Amino acid sequence: MILNAYAVLDASTALLRLLLGLAVTFLAFSLWRRWRAGLSAERQGWLEDRSYFLFLLANLLLILSVVSWPLLYLLLQSYVPEWPGVMCIYGVTQVGAGSIGSSRFLPGLLTALQMLKPALVFLAGAWFVLYLLNRRTTASALMPRVLLAVIPFGLLAVADAVTEGAYLIIPKKEEFLSSGCCTAVFDADDHVSGFFSESFSARAGPWIGEAYYVVNGGMVLALLGYILLPARRRSGGRLLPLGLGSLVTWPVNGLFLIVVCAPALLHLAHHHCPYDLLPAVPESAPAAALFVLGSFCIGWACVAAWCGRSAETAPFLGHEIGKLLRLALWGYAGSMVMLSLELALA
């Protein structure tokens, strides 16, 4: 284990998340079972009182889960100076590749973590949206759904904390860097993942730039169109194109970041490593975060529309969905403005 300030902070939050995840899952499951069994008014009141503690823990878990996402990248960045052959986070992700000891699991664990983090934040947000809707009802109409949503959130938090703990604990001494330099992967023409190579960038760069502005501009206009609809016409079905559109923006924005932004912002015409942006152009991270916020807000709006519907929530559901979509609009437009400004200033 490499001990530095970030590792200690990361280990303590991982431990907290593990304990909270286990507690939240257990409590949510037991409350959901009792709620389902059918209750008298008195018993329902008792269960509602018990649920406050659960939701307090779940809120704390949500905050820790969101914080743990940037914290992982700060931890990886802090590991860069530990190996002379590593020049950025990409190199850290390759430590242990090709080894026969326990270090061989490190690259796989990091890949899993990089996929678990966004999934965890999305699930946490989805639960929180349902929780907020339920709070506005008088008879806790959404309580079973809210309790049910906590269970996968808690389980994923446990999986994430265990994976992160394993990554921190596994010794990183037995490293065999097949390549510590990201140029070998992101830029090489002959490498299997030289998808982002010079020849690909030269051919695809212009149309990826155009596709980025068309797709994101289209999303902004679509969001504006939906927000301007009267609240009663904001049905779940109308949200489907927005949800699908937000899925399309992920690969387009990812390609734009790697093929167009990285070389321009790093002032390295042949370099396409997105990891290098974090230490060299840190202001590109909020732009990426705004995009994630935008697309997640659309997902949460879909969750609210499809899982938050009940007789009690009907009067205000459209308004709440509108709030989420306004936030998504800020996310998409803000990210586009920030990246465009950064590219213009580069």
Next chain:
Amino acid sequence: MKMWTPGRLRIAAALLIVGLPLAGKWARPTQDRRCDLDGARIDQLFRVRILDAQDRDHEFCCIHCARLWLSRQPAAPWQVLVTDETTGAEIDAAGAWFVRSTVVTTAHTRNRIHVFQAKADAVKHAGTAHGKILTDSERPFGTAIKNSSAARQATHAPFER
């Protein structure tokens, strides 16, 4: 009176969105010269400098990066300058001795090609580090140097006459 009204929040968010890129650009200190291929810090002892066809100066952390960069250029460079590992002096690649040995110069690129001005230094390094002196087509920048020499001669010919 509420301090964070929705209107004020929107203004603050808009200011942040526009202000962060400007502040980032303004606050970033002028960085020391980095490798033109991968952005790594340049150890002066292994520096390679290339003057391209437009007479622009490009610096690299090692021979590996310089070769990779050159392979992507459509035109031959004006000049390739390498650094003698013994003295630290900058010399023309055409007159340098190159040795491939077991010693890595730049960890992140795994470059193992060393540069010497004097043949004696090259032979000594090859002997101590299980190396081999590179000749003919094995020499780095072989074609680029030939092309650049031809281009230089063609340009300077009228003035020399």
